[in-house]
Amino acid sequence: MTGLVDHKDPDSSKTVMSFEDIVLAMREDMARVEERVRLAAQVEYPGLGRLLQAIVESGGKRLRPLLLLLAAKPFEYDLKPLIPAAAGVELLHTASLVHDDTIDTSQLRRGQPTLNSLFDSGTVILIGDYLFAQSAILAAATMNPRVVAVFASSLADICDGQLREVFTAHRLDQSTEEYAHRIYGKTASLFAGAAEMGAILGGANEAQIDAMRGFGGDVGMAFQIIDDVLDLRSSADVTGKTANLDLRQGTVTLPTMLYRRRVSGTPEEALLQTVIDGKDVSDEDYLNLAMRIEESGAIDEAVTTAQDYVSSALHRLEFIEDAQLLASFEAFANLALERTS
Amino acid sequence: MTGLVDHKDPDSSKTVMSFEDIVLAMREDMARVEERVRLAAQVEYPGLGRLLQAIVESGGKRLRPLLLLLAAKPFEYDLKPLIPAAAGVELLHTASLVHDDTIDTSQLRRGQPTLNSLFDSGTVILIGDYLFAQSAILAAATMNPRVVAVFASSLADICDGQLREVFTAHRLDQSTEEYAHRIYGKTASLFAGAAEMGAILGGANEAQIDAMRGFGGDVGMAFQIIDDVLDLRSSADVTGKTANLDLRQGTVTLPTMLYRRRVSGTPEEALLQTVIDGKDVSDEDYLNLAMRIEESGAIDEAVTTAQDYVSSALHRLEFIEDAQLLASFEAFANLALERTS
Numbered sequence: 024m025t026g027l028v029d030h031k032d033p034d035s036s037k038t039v040m041s042f043e044d045i046v047l048a049m050r051e052d053m054a055r056v057e058e059r060v061r062l063a064a065q066v067e068y069p070g071l072g073r074l075l076q077a078i079v080e081s082g083g084k085r086l087r088p089l090l091l092l093l094a095a096k097p098f099e100y101d102l103k104p105l106i107p108a109a110a111g112v113e114l115l116h117t118a119s120l121v122h123d124d125t126i127d128t129s130q131l132r133r134g135q136p137t138l139n140s141l142f143d144s145g146t147v148i149l150i151g152d153y154l155f156a157q158s159a160i161l162a163a164a165t166m167n168p169r170v171v172a173v174f175a176s177s178l179a180d181i182c183d184g185q186l187r188e189v190f191t192a193h194r195l196d197q198s199t200e201e202y203a204h205r206i207y208g209k210t211a212s213l214f215a216g217a218a219e220m221g222a223i224l225g226g227a228n229e230a231q232i233d234a235m236r237g238f239g240g241d242v243g244m245a246f247q248i249i250d251d252v253l254d255l256r257s258s259a260d261v262t263g264k265t266a267n268l269d270l271r272q273g274t275v276t277l278p279t280m281l282y283r284r285r286v287s288g289t290p291e292e293a294l295l296q297t298v299i300d301g302k303d304v305s306d307e308d309y310l311n312l313a314m315r316i317e318e319s320g321a322i323d324e325a326v327t328t329a330q331d332y333v334s335s336a337l338h339r340l341e342f343i344e345d346a347q348l349l350a351s352f353e354a355f356a357n358l359a360l361e362r363t364s
Numbered sequence: 365m366t367g368l369v370d371h372k373d374p375d376s377s378k379t380v381m382s383f384e385d386i387v388l389a390m391r392e393d394m395a396r397v398e399e400r401v402r403l404a405a406q407v408e409y410p411g412l413g414r415l416l417q418a419i420v421e422s423g424g425k426r427l428r429p430l431l432l433l434l435a436a437k438p439f440e441y442d443l444k445p446l447i448p449a450a451a452g453v454e455l456l457h458t459a460s461l462v463h464d465d466t467i468d469t470s471q472l473r474r475g476q477p478t479l480n481s482l483f484d485s486g487t488v489i490l491i492g493d494y495l496f497a498q499s500a501i502l503a504a505a506t507m508n509p510r511v512v513a514v515f516a517s518s519l520a521d522i523c524d525g526q527l528r529e530v531f532t533a534h535r536l537d538q539s540t541e542e543y544a545h546r547i548y549g550k551t552a553s554l555f556a557g558a559a560e561m562g563a564i565l566g567g568a569n570e571a572q573i574d575a576m577r578g579f580g581g582d583v584g585m586a587f588q589i590i591d592d593v594l595d596l597r598s599s600a601d602v603t604g605k606t607a608n609l610d611l612r613q614g615t616v617t618l619p620t621m622l623y624r625r626r627v628s629g630t631p632e633e634a635l636l637q638t639v640i641d642g643k644d645v646s647d648e649d650y651l652n653l654a655m656r657i658e659e660s661g662a663i664d665e666a667v668t669t670a671q672d673y674v675s676s677a678l679h680r681l682e683f684i685e686d687a688q689l690l691a692s693f694e695a696f697a698n699l700a701l702e703r704t705s
Contacts, residue, residue: 144489155523160520
């Protein structure tokens with residue numbers, strides 16, 4: 024593995040790194056992961072093959088495989104099983120996005136038209152299943168039963184989280200604990216799983232595996248909270264997704280919950296309920312609600328919660344003595360927050 | 365494991381068993397498999413929980429887990445990892461049926477309304493994914509990396525077979541080799557995988573594992589050919605499915621291919637093409653085509669092909685000396701054919 028680049032902050036003795044520094048430092052290993060991802064998306068049918076390549080190459084930051092590789096770095100490790108594990112985690116994520124887009128009926132993802140805007144839902148299901156299968160093959164290629172178990176239970180958690188989202192849609196009377204449970208499944212579980220797999224394959228001891236898993240989970244929570252914040256704050260131009268999709272789907276996220284607390288008992292609460300019910304609601308109504316949530320300070324409060332998760336994540340890694348390594352985990356964790364800008 | 369019941373055929377020295385005998389002999393082990401399947405379908409949401417239980421309990425013959433257990437019987441084996449493996453194989457099959465019904469947009473399965481006639485497709489996708497995840501957890505519970513690898517590649521084969529079906533729909537110019545490849549993926553691969561997993565966990569040697577995998581694959585081929593035959597021969601009353609669904613979807617199966625050979629160059633061929641194209645075709649047209657295929661003898665020819673697969677399957681198991689055991693494999697293989705009646 025290539026060494027991590029060192030950037031000294033002139034104003035302190037603390038080592039400071041940016042996310043780009045990690046990406047640069049990990050580029051050789053990540054290129055091997057990328058190669059495995061591309062191979063897994065190769066199929067015989069020319070049309071479908073091009074499409075699958077486009078899906079897996081359409082990017083994203085490859086956060087999960089990066090985290091998996093990073094999580095092995097503090098320990099003695101063999102790179103060989105890390106590469107398929109990292110590729111498997113990325114494909115699991117991609118498969119889940121493919122199915123998620125069918126569920127959301129989004130028309131845009133990462134600024135590209137989604138599969139379900141191009142194909143019938145049956146074909147999209149199969150494409151997602153195919154990617155799931157390829158990710159499972161990669162997990163199995165680690166030949167590590169514990170890694171496979173983490174992989175499988177991450178997938179179960181993702182489905183559980185998504186089912187919770189479907190079954191709690193249009194319900195304003197959810198607690199923030201329910202929200203946390205739901206987004207843990209939907210998003211944080213795979214970050215937790217990626218970090219855990221990296222630590223296991225890296226040869227960490229049980230306490231270190233636990234800490235690493237906790238780090239991944241906390242960062243994942245921050246990541247999803249910020250995602251929910253961005254959904255309220257941004258237009259389609261910025262996120263490459265349909266704007267205010269959560270509101271449109273009746274998905275109640277943390278900022279909306281915090282806003283509801285603020286307007287409890289006022290006429291604003293009834294208005295909120297109407298929009299979340301989603302019957303005869305116009306584009307303008309969604310936009311107006313998003314603005315009211317912003318003006319109430321509820322979105323800023325949600326951002327603070329995300330920052331708390333990142334702090335918690337970093338506390339867990341205090342056992343790492345290497346300042347440079349620690350800085351790379353910090354840069355990774357902070358990326359979740361930097362997405363607000 | 366309970367001993368297999370012995371039935372002597374009065375007219376020969378050969379041991380003869382029926383499928384019911386196997387089921388009876390395996391009932392204790394299968395009850396444990398059933399328990400694991402039920403446990404995996406337990407979820408928190410009451411409505412969804414009942415539904416999932418109904419899906420996994422709605423039956424079928426549990427052929428795949430039965431085959432997995434049977435495949436371990438000729439060897440020294442430990443029952444413990446066989447139970448989760450068998451439950452995992454059944455859940456993988458169930459998950460694949462759930463997604464398949466969405467793709468087929470069938471309204472009936474095993475005589476029951478399908479999920480996609482009750483829920484929106486997004487929810488059905490998630491339910492299928494959830495069952496996939498549970499099946500992967502069970503495969504991982506065997507703690508056997510090779511079994512997990514077989515499991516994952518069976519899933520990949522299933523998706524590949526189903527994708528081939530989608531991408532070759534409405535195309536009459538397919539070879540029987542393409543058909544074989546497609547149904548191997550869609551159906552035979554999981555029979556092959558189940559038998560292989562049983563043999564691996566049973567502690568068979570490589571040649572025996574290969575033979576067992578071959579047995580499962582051949583029986584699976586026979587099973588799917590007969591399934592395609594039944595689709596043409598039966599009405600919804602008998603199969604609990606929509607009648608002539610393959611024709612309606614433009615799926616060209618073996619009997620249709622054999623019929624096409626018989627009518628090549630005649631006006632019947634043009635008529636066949638029109639129905640497979642599926643544009644402005646009435647219920648009566650589908651029914652009439654099914655009758656013409658039957659009358660041509662093409663369906664009988666397909667049944668003969670299925671019989672050949674069963675013979676091939678049984679040849680592979682000549683290394684088994686125990687007559688009673690051999691009779692149970694024979695009963696299992698013949699079940700595929702008995703479904704014609």
